[in-house]
Amino acid sequence: MADEFAKGLGLLTGAGLIWMVLAGWYRTPSFSGAQLYGAIPDNLTMYDQIAVLLLESMFWLAIFGAILFWVGVPLGREVYAQFSGE
Template sequence: MADEFIKGLGIFTGAGLGWIVLAGWYRTPSFESTRQLVSPVSPTPANADLFNLLAIGLMDVLFWFALLGPLAFWVLLPAARQTRKAVEDRRNA
């Protein structure tokens, strides 16, 4: 169980850090603003170059990976193991 916890925590912190860095670069119009990290993406896709478009796409991927990755290791895998164990116990009884 500790193995799954540390994997989920590593995914959460790594992807979260990547998202925070990219969101700080692309979603902060100024540091005096009260809408940091939640304002729309500053370079519009119409006039952005390839690297900006990749970073904007990676920002969304990292956000969802930071949410769904730990969910898989903390909830789905242990639930699947418990289900498998219950099915085997029922089969053997």
Template structure:
């Protein structure tokens, strides 16, 4: 059970940190305005588009990863037993 907790915690921390870095780069226009959840600045270059896709992926992995390891896997093991 401890290994599932650590896997979920690692996903939460790593993906959450990477999401915050990418959201800070692409969504923070200034310190007086909305940050991290503000509108994206624009279409940008190919690298910006890759960053936008990674940002969304990290956000969902930071939410769904711990949920999987902390809730879904233990429930499925209990149902099988």
């Protein structure tokens, strides 16, 4: 069980760090206003659009990755053990 916790924590912190860096670049218009949750600028290049796509995917990877390893895998093992007779 400790390895699932470590994997979930690794996904949460790793993807969360990438999200925070990209959100700081693209979602912080000024330091006196909204930080990490401001509006994304309109005039984006192709590389900026890829970074915004990575920004959104890292947010969801952090959330669902931690839930998968902390809830889904242990629940799946319990269900498998119940039905396989172990």
